[in-house]
Amino acid sequence: MITADHSVALPTEWRDFLALTKPRVMSLVVFTGLCGLLAAPGHINPVIGFAVILCIAVGAGGAAALNQWYESEIDAGMKRTAQRPIPAGRINRTNARDFGIALSAGSVMIMGLAAGWLSAALLAISIVYYAVVYTIWLKPRTPQNIVVGGGAGAFPPLIGWIAVTQEVTLMPIVLFAIIFMWTPPHFWALALFVKTDYAAVGIPMMPVVAGETSTRRQILIYAILLTPVALAPWFLGGAGVIYGISAIALSLAFVGFSLPVGLRTSAVDDAMKPEKRLFAFSILYLFALFGVLVVDRFAANAGWIA
Numbered sequence: 001m002i003t004a005d006h007s008v009a010l011p012t013e014w015r016d017f018l019a020l021t022k023p024r025v026m027s028l029v030v031f032t033g034l035c036g037l038l039a040a041p042g043h044i045n046p047v048i049g050f051a052v053i054l055c056i057a058v059g060a061g062g063a064a065a066l067n068q069w070y071e072s073e074i075d076a077g078m079k080r081t082a083q084r085p086i087p088a089g090r091i092n093r094t095n096a097r098d099f100g101i102a103l104s105a106g107s108v109m110i111m112g113l114a115a116g117w118l119s120a121a122l123l124a125i126s127i128v129y130y131a132v133v134y135t136i137w138l139k140p141r142t143p144q145n146i147v148v149g150g151g152a153g154a155f156p157p158l159i160g161w162i163a164v165t166q167e168v169t170l171m172p173i174v175l176f177a178i179i180f181m182w183t184p185p186h187f188w189a190l191a192l193f194v195k196t197d198y199a200a201v202g203i204p205m206m207p208v209v210a211g212e213t214s215t216r217r218q219i220l221i222y223a224i225l226l227t228p229v230a231l232a233p234w235f236l237g238g239a240g241v242i243y244g245i246s247a248i249a250l251s252l253a254f255v256g257f258s259l260p261v262g263l264r265t266s267a268v269d270d271a272m273k274p275e276k277r278l279f280a281f282s283i284l285y286l287f288a289l290f291g292v293l294v295v296d297r298f299a300a301n302a303g304w305i306a
């Protein structure tokens, strides 16, 4: 459909199915997968490379749909999520479940045929990790849910890298570890300002269970620990000086944004500005860190740097 302002609008139902895939969150998931693929040593046919990234996007979207199928009642009870397609009554649960299964199964099959069954197995593991291990098992049970469950979101660069190299080496594991260490400050910054939402529906997120002060300290600890992990590609020789200097600057800024959050016992103001700033910066941080890894590799391949 062409609208009055000449933009192309999707039919409402399509838009709701698209919303089930959590496209904004998954944009960063897909970006890190793409960076893993582009930074890996070796060559991949561009058509196969495109299929790999599409499969990561579709698989992550399928897992997100399954997450919302399972959590529709919880989502209905939280202000932030009440308008999602299922709780708002725009998509019925069975359709959402079937959509999630179709995307998940389809993406794993196509990944296997296009890029090999090692990448497909890793994609399948990450989908099950998010939709089952995190959503069904960990999230309603333990405040460590996102520490352990965050592993699901750490797979995409590993998948992208291994689609090129077909083997598990140290560098893709380091990329996994970066996202693993990044997830707690990313999510707990947000959890601090939506704490009442999670408490209302009985989800044991860290600020609800351990309290604000403990969560703040843990945010700071993870942000500090993330720094050497983010620098590891440089120390290990998997990335050069462009990456190294950028990683130092970005990680110092990340710790800088974490300090006003982590050193307090309660919010500095009702608007939770430092927490919101840290959450926003966490997203910029990961985009920039993975982006610069690719720039660094391209510069090295082009012979601009050693």
Ligand code: HEM
Pocket (backbone or CB within 6 Å): 022, 024, 025, 026, 027, 028, 029, 032, 080, 134, 145, 146, 149, 150, 152, 153, 154, 179, 183, 186, 187, 190, 283, 286
């Ligand atoms: C268990 C781990 C994680 C949890 C619990 C979590 C949770 C959240 C939540 C609740 C939001 C708010 C947006 C919304 O309502 O959907 C959000 C935003 C976001 N997350 Fe995460 N996240 C996790 C891991 C990740 C990972 C691994 C990535 C990417 C690599 C990521 C990327 C993003 C992005 C880009 C946004 C901003 C979306 C927007 O602008 O609306 N998250 N996250």
Ligand SMILES: CC(C)=CCC/C(C)=C/CC/C(C)=C/COP(=O)(O)OP(=O)(O)O
Pocket (backbone or CB within 6 Å): 022, 025, 029, 056, 059, 060, 063, 064, 067, 071, 081, 123, 126, 127, 130, 139, 152, 153, 154, 155, 156
């Ligand atoms: C390839 C693949 C399968 C990647 C999965 C990537 C992944 C695990 C991303 C996690 C990001 C995410 C949407 C968390 C939301 O948590 P939530 O669902 O608890 O948030 P909510 O409170 O908004 O429902």
